[in-house]
């Protein structure tokens with residue numbers, strides 16, 4: 001009874017799947033249907049090989065070696081920085097700091113900017129932020145008396161732009177917003193949001209953890225001051241991410257963590273810091289993972305990204321059409337501009353129970369608050385079920401997900 005499953009787009013997810021060894025797995029005797037991509041994406045052979053290759057052939061600590069292996073590792077490490085810079089459309093590789101993820105990137109900015117703030121200074125966040133872009137700012141509220149103001153989210157799951165603009169006062173010091181929501185899929189108008197912040201003389205950071213996966217990015221087009229993303233959601237290794245800081249921000253900012261690699265000179269009486277970006281990279285970094293992130297970026301950039309976007313959009317449309325026929329289903333996130341994430345609740349069925357039963361059918365989805373408590377509070381729910389799509393997902397999988405969901409519901413209701 002299911003319609004022919006292939007979706008007619010120029011991009012072929014079936015060929016792509018062959019590059020992902022894990023997608024051949026079975027779960028509970030069923031083919032794996034992996035729809036937890038917004039939490040972490042699976043890795044193609046190119047990334048697995050790049051990481052293994054460092055450990056097998058070119059591993060040594062970076063930056064201070066005088067021997068061949070150290071030089072090779074350093075060269076590959078710094079080549080990764082150039083790849084990240086090109087990927088983001090940054091002006092220079094020196095604008096890129098490697099971190100252990102988006103979380104660390106945002107903590108770095110909050111801690112460093114926080115040192116310049118005083119009681120009563122204001123920061124603007126939104127109700128759709130991930131905890132990574134909330135808690136570091138709560139630290140400043142607790143420790144400095146900084147005031148957090150919240151951009152409201154509309155019923156459809158968009159930012160209320162008029163309300164955003166009305167939040168600015170002479171005390172506003174920083175804006176930090178998600179580019180694409182990990183719960184709603186909403187893609188926020190980054191360029192417009194930046195223009196409004198800059199019109200008030202306020203710098204802006206975007207949490208680009210989801211956006212970096214699904215959208216082409218150009219920092220100079222967006223015009224933002226900071227941008228954070230994470231490797232493991234971009235088909236890359238975990239434990240690595242990056243912070244983009246425009247222009248001379250890194251020169252002007254105080255360093256965050258102290259240690260080796262971030263100094264030019266240390267004496268009993270003082271420190272001379274290294275030039276940015278190294279000033280913000282204390283200690284031995286994750287070396288193979290940084291190089292693996294470069295490989296992931298190469299891999300992503302070799303895709304037909306417009307084709308992938310159309311494909312993911314078609315998967316979302318297919319899933320949303322199926323979901324709309326399910327009784328008692330509430331879909332969160334109906335914004336105009338939306339990526340391939342479907343979050344929903346079903347009356348009378350707990351999200352955790354649904355996810356656990358769906359696993360019996362080999363379908364991996366996430367259920368819970370998705371690290372977005374304020375958003376859950378906004379909608380008056382404790383959690384949702386979330387299916388999130390990647391380039392390698394297929395129409396058959398969208399259908400298998402809907403089928404597993406329907407069966408799970410009959411178990412529970």
Ligand SMILES: *Cc1c(COP(=O)(O)O)cnc(C)c1O
Nearest residue numbers: 101102103130132182207209230
């Ligand atoms: C996953 C995610 C984060 C956190 O990323 P880490 O890799 O855990 O640092 C932050 N923001 C959004 C929107 C996310 O989806």
